[in-house]
Amino acid sequence: MTITENEIWQILKEVPDPEVPVLNLLDLGIIRDVKLHKSETVVAREENKIIRDVKHRRSGMFVEKNDVNNSEAPEERHIGSPKLEDSQEDEIEIIVTPTYSGCPATSMINMAIRMKLIEKGFHNIKITNQLSPAWTTDWMTEEGKQKLKAYGIAPPVYSKNNDELFSKTDEVECPLCGSKHTHLVSQFGSTACKALYQCDDCKEPFDYFKCH
Ligand SMILES: [Zn+2]
Numbered sequence: 046m047t048i049t050e051n052e053i054w055q056i057l058k059e060v061p062d063p064e065v066p067v068l069n070l071l072d073l074g075i076i077r078d079v080k081l082h083k084s085e086t087v088v089a090r091e092e093n094k095i096i097r098d099v100k101h102r103r104s105g106m107f108v109e110k111n112d113v114n115n116s117e118a119p120e121e122r123h124i125g126s127p128k129l130e131d132s133q134e135d136e137i138e139i140i141v142t143p144t145y146s147g148c149p150a151t152s153m154i155n156m157a158i159r160m161k162l163i164e165k166g167f168h169n170i171k172i173t174n175q176l177s178p179a180w181t182t183d184w185m186t187e188e189g190k191q192k193l194k195a196y197g198i199a200p201p202v203y204s205k206n207n208d209e210l211f212s213k214t215d216e217v218e219c220p221l222c223g224s225k226h227t228h229l230v231s232q233f234g235s236t237a238c239k240a241l242y243q244c245d246d247c248k249e250p251f252d253y254f255k256c257h
Contacts, residue, residue, distance in 0.1 A: 048167065053079045053137060060161045063153040064236050065254070067196040070154065074184030075142050077175055082136040134169040137162060141172060142180045144238060182254065194220045199227075199242065199253040217253050219244035227251075 057076055062068040070076050139158055143151040155172045162170050182201035190200035199220045217227050224246035234241040234252040243250045 047135070048081070048137070050079045050081055053081075053139070053162075056161060056165055057139070057158065060154075060157050063150045063157060064238060065193065065196065065198065067192050068189050070141075070158070072186050072189030072192060073144065074186060074189070075144060075154070075180055076139065077142050078138075078140040080138040080140070082138060082171075134167065136169045136171055137167055138171040138173060140175050142175050142178075142184075144180050149237075193254055197221060197251055198239065199251060201254050217242055219247060219249070220251055221249050222247040 054071070054076075057079070058069050058071050060070045062070065062073050141151075141154065141158070143154070151174065155174070158172055159170055162168075185201065193200040197220050199217050202217060216225055217229075218225050219227050219242075222244060224244055226245035227242050228245060229240060230243050230250060231241040233239070238255060239252040240255050241250060242253045
């Protein structure tokens with residue numbers, strides 16, 4: 046089975062964020078890169094070459110018919126035969142930057158990516174967690190921020206470049222009524238990645254997706 050990098054991106058769009066299932070991994074902006082490696086095929090070909098060479102040497106030392114598996118002549122196991130290449134799946138490498146190191150969702154995200162690709166029939170999967178540069182809420186797509194709001198979670202307001210991360214917390218907009226009169230109740234909401242706010246107008250508590 047062959048796949049293009051573009052198709053892998055599309056598959057990753059089907060993987061929800063374990064913490065905020067309304068967002069997919071592309072909305073979050075945590076997928077840094079997708080790579081297809083042919084390396085496994087090369088390795089397999091090298092291994093085959095070694096096997097063939099060994100058999101060549103063995104045939105010189107032992108009686109050929111003792112080798113049960115050697116039903117065909119060694120010369121026919123040609124390196125790079127199309128049959129061999131087709132049987133080797135390309136390695137799919139997904140480079141992920143966790144929302145923040147220590148976020149318990151990281152291993153769940155890795156697992157979710159793996160399971161989705163397996164579900165699609167791919168098994169040669171490598172997931173690389175790239176910690177630097179660190180993810181920031183700036184990487185979240187505009188679409189992702191809109192989805193958060195529709196879900197009742199206030200999207201991150203400030204970028205990491207802004208030094209006033211928590212100093213202007215009164216400007217977190219209520220996702221329910223749109224009021225900017227809100228206040229921080231707790232630094233930790235339903236998960237460590239969120240803070241709990243309350244709206245002063247509609248009085249509803251809501252989660253705020255914290256900037257970092
Ligand atoms: Zn409100």
